[in-house]
Amino acid sequence: xxxxxxxxxxxxxxxxxxxxxxxxxxxxxxxxxxxxxxxxxxxxxxxxxxxxxxxxxxxxxxxxxxxxxxxxxxxxxxxxxxxxxxxxxxxxxxxxxxxxxxxxxxxxxxxxxxxxxxxxxxxxxxxxxxxxxxxxxxxxxxxxxxxxxxxxxxxxxxxxxxxxxxxxxxxxxxxxxxxxxxxxxxxxxxxxxxxxxxxxxxxxxxxxxxxxxxxxxxxxxxxxxxxxxxxxxxxxxxxxxxxxxxxxxxxxxxxxxxxxxxxxxxxxxxx
Numbered sequence: 569x570x571x572x573x574x575x576x577x578x579x580x581x582x583x584x585x586x587x588x589x590x591x592x593x594x595x596x597x598x599x600x601x602x603x604x605x606x607x608x609x610x611x612x613x614x615x616x617x618x619x620x621x622x623x624x625x626x627x628x629x630x631x632x633x634x635x636x637x638x639x640x641x642x643x644x645x646x647x648x649x650x651x652x653x654x655x656x657x658x659x660x661x662x663x664x665x666x667x668x669x670x671x672x673x674x675x676x677x678x679x680x681x682x683x684x685x686x687x688x689x690x691x692x693x694x695x696x697x698x699x700x701x702x703x704x705x706x707x708x709x710x711x712x713x714x715x716x717x718x719x720x721x722x723x724x725x726x727x728x729x730x731x732x733x734x735x736x737x738x739x740x741x742x743x744x745x746x747x748x749x750x751x752x753x754x755x756x757x758x759x760x761x762x763x764x765x766x767x768x769x770x771x772x773x774x775x776x777x778x779x780x781x782x783x784x785x786x787x788x789x790x791x792x793x794x795x796x797x798x799x800x801x802x803x804x805x806x807x808x809x810x811x812x813x814x815x816x817x818x819x820x821x822x823x824x825x826x827x828x829x830x831x832x833x834x835x836x837x838x839x
Contacts (some may be wrong), residue, residue, distance in 0.1 A: 571600035572818055573639040574615075575654055576646035577628055578604040581668065583619035584811040585643060590621045594815040596822075601635030602628045604646070636661050641818045644669055648732070652676035659683035664821040666690045666814050670736030684828035688821050692831040693736025695813030699787070700831045702802045703744045706789050709800065710748025718791040718798075719768060720745050725778040725786040733777040734759065741789050742773050785810075 572589065576582045582604070589599045602615035608628065616624035629635060632654065636642070642658050642665040644651045651669035656679055658665050664687050667680060680691055694700070710720065722745075724738040734742075739753075746753040751771055759775045768774075785804040790797060804810070817834045832838045 569598050570596055570640040570819065570822055571638060572597050572815075573601035573603060573632075573635050573642045574599070575603045575632065575642055575644040575650070576669070577602035577615050578608045578610055578618065579645060581645040581807060581811060581814075583615075584807045585645070585814065586615050586619040586624070587621050588808065588811050588815060590616060590619075590624065593812055594819050596819045597815055599624055599626055600639050602626050603632050603635060604628060604630060605650075606630040632657060636663055639663060641665065641821055643814050643818055645814070648672045648676055652679040655680045655683035655689065659686040662687055664688045664818075664824070666817045666821065668692065668695055668810065668814050671732030672736075681828055685826060687826050688824040688829060689827070690817040690821060690829045690831065690834060692813075692817070693740045694785075694810065695817060695831055696802075696804065696809040697813065697835055698802050698804075698809070699737055699740075700835055700837055702787070702789075702800060703740060703832070704837055705800055706741050707744040707748040709789075709791060709798065710745040713791055713793075713798075714749040716793070717770075718793045719770070719772070719774075720749075721774040721776065721790040721792065723776045723778070723788045723790065725780075725783045727782045727784070728780050730779060733779070734775045735777070735785065735787070737785065737787055738775055738777070741787060742775065745773055745789065 574582050574585050610618050611628050614623045615626050615628050644667045648671040651667050670693050722738050724735050742753050756771050756773050788801040790799050820834045
């Protein structure tokens with residue numbers, strides 16, 4: 569039985585993870601700690617009750633150092649700044665980790681890459697099986713359609729409370745499409761359009777973010793040509809699918825060597 573610490577436990581994903589751990593969705597895992605920011609009002613309360621399930625005996629704390637020694641693996645759904653700093657600390661304690669936090673900048677990604685030189689780390693913008701299959705399909709489609717007159721656009725919809733844009737999943741889909749075409753995403757990406765932007769060049773990937781309501785996460789990759797359009801889509805209807813993927817990733821990390829892994833590795837989708 570692996571003992572798990574949830575970082576960002578008072579958030580939407582954190583509470584979902586707690587609830588699924590209580591339900592023994594992944595029997596190999598046991599909740600051992602719950603961490604969130606120092607200014608979270610619920611500090612000191614039982615995380616199970618906060619998550620809407622039964623009491624766990626695990627109290628929400630803001631001190632990662634007090635719970636890290638008792639855990640075998642950490643799952644981080646905090647913030648981009650927090651996840652990067654946490655990765656450095658957890659690596660120093662030799663604790664494997666799963667990071668589902670999005671919005672990481674280049675410097676923060678570098679900190680996580682450094683941590684992965686010491687411990688195994690699963691870093692993924694989306695933990696669901698369906699999205700990771702979609703990533704593979706998008707790359708395959710982009711490879712097949714490259715140079716044949718198909719324009720690539722990515723449309724994503726999320727709830728009004730989401731802080732980063734475009735979503736990490738949308739960026740991952742863009743990376744998959746760019747890889748399939750042999751392009752550098754940073755060079756060809758365009759985020760929304762306004763004004764007289766001119767004709768669309770062939771080597772371009774457009775991103776369009778919708779924010780509103782309670783969308784869990786909708787993503788569509790459009791391959792548009794003269795006379796036809798191909799759309800590859802994924803719609804999440806519950807956060808459970810992401811949380812379950814993160815828990816499976818945490819269980820999968822047991823015994824793995826240090827390195828930076830993705831959900832493609834966890835799900836056996838890596839060639």
